[in-house]
Structure formats: C-alpha cells, structure tokens
Amino acid sequence: MATALQRRPGPVNKPSAASPSAALRAGKPAANPSPPLRASKLDHILACATRVFCEKGYEGASIRDIARRSRVSLAGLYYYVASKEELLYLIQKHSFTTLRARAEEQLVSAPGNPEARLRLFIGNHLSFFLQHPEAMKVLSHESESLTAPYAQEVTELKRSYYRLCRNLLEELKREKGLKALNTRLAVLSLFGMMNWIYTWYNPKVDPEADALAAQMARLFFEGVLAAANGRGRK
Amino acid sequence: MATALQRRPGPVNKPSAASPSAALRAGKPAANPSPPLRASKLDHILACATRVFCEKGYEGASIRDIARRSRVSLAGLYYYVASKEELLYLIQKHSFTTLRARAEEQLVSAPGNPEARLRLFIGNHLSFFLQHPEAMKVLSHESESLTAPYAQEVTELKRSYYRLCRNLLEELKREKGLKALNTRLAVLSLFGMMNWIYTWYNPKVDPEADALAAQMARLFFEGVLAAANGRGRK
DNA sequence: ATACCTATCGAACGTTCGTTCAGTTTATAA
DNA sequence: TTATAAACTGAACGAACGTTCGATAGGTAT
Incomplete structure (x- = not known):
C-alpha cells in the first residue's frame, strides 16, 4: 500500500526505522495495551483524524485534537505519521x-x-x-x-x-x-x-x-x- | 445595511466611536491618501479578503495575508472590522x-x-x-x-x-x-x-x-x- | 492656539500551532 | 540476565496566530 511517496517527503530523521505502519500491519502487534487497539493502531488514528477533519476542517483541526480523540499522546502520533499533511x-x-x-x-x-x-x-x-x-x-x-x-x-x-x-x-x-x-x-x-x-x-x-x-x-x-x-x- | 448584529459580538471596547464603516460610507472620505482608495476602503478590504479566503480557505488564511494584500497595516484592519470572522x-x-x-x-x-x-x-x-x-x-x-x-x-x-x-x-x-x-x-x-x-x-x-x-x-x-x-x- | 475627532501604524501581548528530542517503558530474543 | 529494538511520552522549541494598545499624524471646529 505504501508507495515511494509515503516516506519521501517530510523530515523523518531516523532512517534506521522501517516504515512503522508497515511494521504494524504485519502480524506483530507487540505490546501490552488494551485489546481493542492492538490490531491496527494506525487505522484507529486515521479513523479519529477523519472525524476531526470532518468536524473542524483540515486547517481548523489541530494535531492535538486528533491526539486527544485517538487517546494517543501528541508525540506518539508522530511515531505513526510523519506530519499532519500525511494524515490527510x-x-x-x-x-x-x-x-x-x-x-x-x-x-x-x-x-x-x-x-x-x-x-x-x-x-x-x-x-x-x-x-x-x-x-x-x-x-x-x-x-x-x-x-x-x-x-x-x-x-x-x-x-x-x-x-x-x-x-x-x-x-x-x-x-x-x-x-x-x-x-x-x-x-x-x-x-x-x-x-x-x-x-x-x-x-x-x-x-x-x-x-x-x-x-x-x-x-x-x-x-x-x-x-x-x-x-x-x- | 448594518444590522444590530454587526456590532453586538466581539470585543470592540471603545463604545465612544460610532461604526467606522458607516462613517466611511457617508460622504466624507476625510483624509489624505491616494485617490483610488478613498471612496470606500472597507469595500476594498472585503474584495481583498475574498480573494485571500478563496485561495487559502478561511482557516488557512491569516489576517496578515489580508493586510498585506490590501496594503493596510495589520492594526489598521481592525479600524474597519472587529474580527477575522466579521470579515467572512x-x-x-x-x-x-x-x-x-x-x-x-x-x-x-x-x-x-x-x-x-x-x-x-x-x-x-x-x-x-x-x-x-x-x-x-x-x-x-x-x-x-x-x-x-x-x-x-x-x-x-x-x-x-x-x-x-x-x-x-x-x-x-x-x-x-x-x-x-x-x-x-x-x-x-x-x-x-x-x-x-x-x-x-x-x-x-x-x-x-x-x-x-x-x-x-x-x-x-x-x-x-x-x-x-x-x-x-x- | 487649542481641542477633538478620524485614520493609521509599530510593537507587542498571550495563545496555539506543528514538530522535535531526550528519555522511559515494554516485549522479544540471546 | 542482559542486550536490542519497538512503542510511547512529557516537555519543550520556534514560529505564527488573532488581537490590543499607545502613539502619531492630519483635518476640522472653536
């Protein structure tokens, strides 16, 4: 799903880490948190971001709104996505x-x-x-x-x-x-x-x-x- | 044209001054600046704001963009309009x-x-x-x-x-x-x-x-x- | 001259923005 | 147990935001 475009733009200054979304989608959900979120957290974040963008518009919505809605910390979002624009x-x-x-x-x-x-x-x-x-x-x-x-x-x-x-x-x-x-x-x-x-x-x-x-x-x-x-x- | 709504919301903390736009539209352009702008500066500002909102969207546009486009100082805009929202x-x-x-x-x-x-x-x-x-x-x-x-x-x-x-x-x-x-x-x-x-x-x-x-x-x-x-x- | 509006502006206020970074926890593997 | 990487976070950064304020001219009236 992720094309060459996905990682080309934006800062993403840690070239060591492979695409986190790809890692997530692969079989290993890894960690502890509550069962409902494990399967694919990126999808969850995207679903929340969709609702926030829908309600406030892209420019009117803030990353903090999306973080709050998806119950991820502000910085945590940037583990899954390189920028606000990439979310859209x-x-x-x-x-x-x-x-x-x-x-x-x-x-x-x-x-x-x-x-x-x-x-x-x-x-x-x-x-x-x-x-x-x-x-x-x-x-x-x-x-x-x-x-x-x-x-x-x-x-x-x-x-x-x-x-x-x-x-x-x-x-x-x-x-x-x-x-x-x-x-x-x-x-x-x-x-x-x-x-x-x-x-x-x-x-x-x-x-x-x-x-x-x-x-x-x-x-x-x-x-x-x-x-x-x-x-x-x- | 201006209804009761026009001045009700927003700060507008100087109740002494009458509606500036009304003052402008009345016959007296008063001051010095170049002839083309004198007639109705508010209309000019609204025309510029329309173009800026059209290009960047309401949320994406800044008051500074509109000030630059209309060649009015940032603070100068607030002589004609109470807020960004009133412009829209x-x-x-x-x-x-x-x-x-x-x-x-x-x-x-x-x-x-x-x-x-x-x-x-x-x-x-x-x-x-x-x-x-x-x-x-x-x-x-x-x-x-x-x-x-x-x-x-x-x-x-x-x-x-x-x-x-x-x-x-x-x-x-x-x-x-x-x-x-x-x-x-x-x-x-x-x-x-x-x-x-x-x-x-x-x-x-x-x-x-x-x-x-x-x-x-x-x-x-x-x-x-x-x-x-x-x-x-x- | 004095007083008083209108029109204008530079500079700053406090807030929020997107993004970063240094660091911590957790799960897996050796 | 120890090493390694993935998953996650609190706190901060600098920039940009909407808005305000004090000051300054010019015009008109007294």
Missing part, C-alpha cells in the same frame, strides 16, 4: 482507492448495457457516500488542502475515477447516438449532484442510499437522454 | 444579499410560466457565479466556518434563497401534476450541480454562463419532467 493524504488515498475498487468490482460482473452500468456506478458512489459520510466529506471538502508531493497522487486517483465514469457515459452516447451531449459537462454535473449531498443530507428526512441513487439516476438519465437530442420538449 | 460574515452576507436581490429583480418582471421562471433563476445563479467566482467559492466552501451569532443570519439568507427556488419548483409540480416529484431532493440536486462548478470550471474549455445555464437547465428539466411521472422510459 492517507485518509484521502485510502478512501479514493476503496471507492474506485468497489466501483470496478461491481462493473466487472455487470451487464454490458451502458445505462445499467452507469446506474451501478451511481449506486456505488452514493452507497459508499452514505456509509462513510465523514470520509466522503473530507474527500469532497479538502480536495485542495494537500500540497506538492501528496496532492499529485490523490489527483491522479480522482482523475482515474472521473475517467471511469466519463467513459461509461461516452459508451452510452455512442450507443444511443446522442450527438449533442457534452459528456464532460454532464459527468461533472452528476458529480456535483452527488458530492454536494454532504452539505444537506439528513437521514431523518431523506431517502436511503438505494432510493436516493434511484432518484438521482432517473433525473440524470432522463435529462441526458431527452435533452441531448433535438431541443424539442417531450 | 460581511463577505457572505453581501454576496448572498445581492445574489438574492438579483434573482427577485429578474423574477418580478418575468412571465408567469413556472418553467420559464425557474430557467431565469438558474440563469441568474450561474451568471452571478461566473461573474464573481471568488465570492461564490467562499460562499460555497466556507458555509460552516461562521459561529454562533454570525452564522444564523447567513443561514437565514441561504434558507430564503433556497425557499425561493423550491417554491418555483413546487409551482411547476402543481402546474404539470408531477405527483411523484420530491421537490426537496430535486432542488438540492440542482444546487449541487450549480455550486459544484467552482471545483472544475475552466473558462478555456467550458461554455460561458448562458450556454452553461441552458445546458444545465435542460438536463434538469427533462429529468424532472420525464422522471417524476410514471417510471416509464421515453
């Missing part, structure tokens, strides 16, 4: 990777019909969104908070995910002969609909993921299919 | 107020047809968005950054703007008998499409405001009109 990077990378992996997983075992495949994509995006609201808010809201070396890799992931969706729409365009369809604009509008959800979704009022996906998909498809041909109304 | 508040309030005012202005002198009126609303939102991209990004991105007393007033503005749009859609629903239409979901999806633009819009690649509005409106209407009746496809 790991969160975004992990979220995007699993989001895209799920989408691809659903698509390989799916019908060839472009419209059905797009529906799957939308359903996957929204169900993931509502299953991990904090992570998705951090993904949506802090997309500009990473700098030089970290930002590139996440941007790459984002682009490939966007491309996946746009390719599906372009298949649909070909199949249905929608000459006038601006696929870039349509896909970005679709992402706008979906990613904006974190600003308004209220589980007490709004439908669950499946129904939400169905409604948004219907709105999107009827719009795309009807509007992209002649301008005539229904 | 004034920006958001001003943007929302003029956005809503424009929309209402367009709607009073418009045809009674609900669909045409909604098209006007969308066109107004997008043209304002692309005319003031920095301000709209600050509006979209920093909607959670204000706290107790300030946040309420801006939330109120936002709600009334949202209500304006939703009422238009409910008129359409009634007119066309769209029994199955969830207007809350539809309106929030529309705002999602529109407000997400700040994350991707590129003037070199993407259409201008009018064309953009036309395309998004078409996508939205065809989707709403076709999808809200029976589930049948075209």
